Amino acid sequence: MDPQGLAGGAAGDSAGSAETYGADDVQRILAIALDERSRSDTTFSSVALSDMAQELGLDGSDLAQAIKVWQSEKGLVAKEAAKVLQKQRQWQRFYRWELLPCLAVNTFLLLLNFSLSGAITWAIYPLLGWGLGLCLSAPLFALNPGGFCQKGCQKDYAGKAHLLDEAV
Numbered sequence: 001m002d003p004q005g006l007a008g009g010a011a012g013d014s015a016g017s018a019e020t021y022g023a024d025d026v027q028r029i030l031a032i033a034l035d036e037r038s039r040s041d042t043t044f045s046s047v048a049l050s051d052m053a054q055e056l057g058l059d060g061s062d063l064a065q066a067i068k069v070w071q072s073e074k075g076l077v078a079k080e081a082a083k084v085l086q087k088q089r090q091w092q093r094f095y096r097w098e099l100l101p102c103l104a105v106n107t108f109l110l111l112l113n114f115s116l117s118g119a120i121t122w123a124i125y126p127l128l129g130w131g132l133g134l135c136l137s138a139p140l141f142a143l144n145p146g147g148f149c150q151k152g153c154q155k156d157y158a159g160k161a162h163l164l165d166e167a168v
Helices: 023-038 046-055 060-117 124-143 150-159 161-167
Strands: none
Touching (some): 046 060, 060 124
């Protein structure tokens, strides 16, 4: 494939002058072309990838190194996505099992206290105590995305798995 044939009759193809592209330009142009082609769900075999690399002047070791880098980047992206999902689930557990019960119970206690005595007297103490507990546990949820007792519970369940099997 000759470099002049890349433009395919573009305005830059005047007689005797060939348009030149820098390495970044070539990379961007090919990325756009591959992106357009990928919309049609086209896949490439390893042989086709090797042929493309040879056309670009890359030898087998360069391609192998690039594939290794790509695979490691792909693995890192998957790990980061898993971490984000785990943190979202942990915060959902915090809201569901810590914050919502606190709000529901303390609202009930405040309404009960106000309806019985006409003022908020004793209901403030459970509210303050539970609020302090929430304030102390929220950072723990943020710092420990696996949960408070996940490792300990897994050890307990692993040791007692035979009991669960016998019960079924």
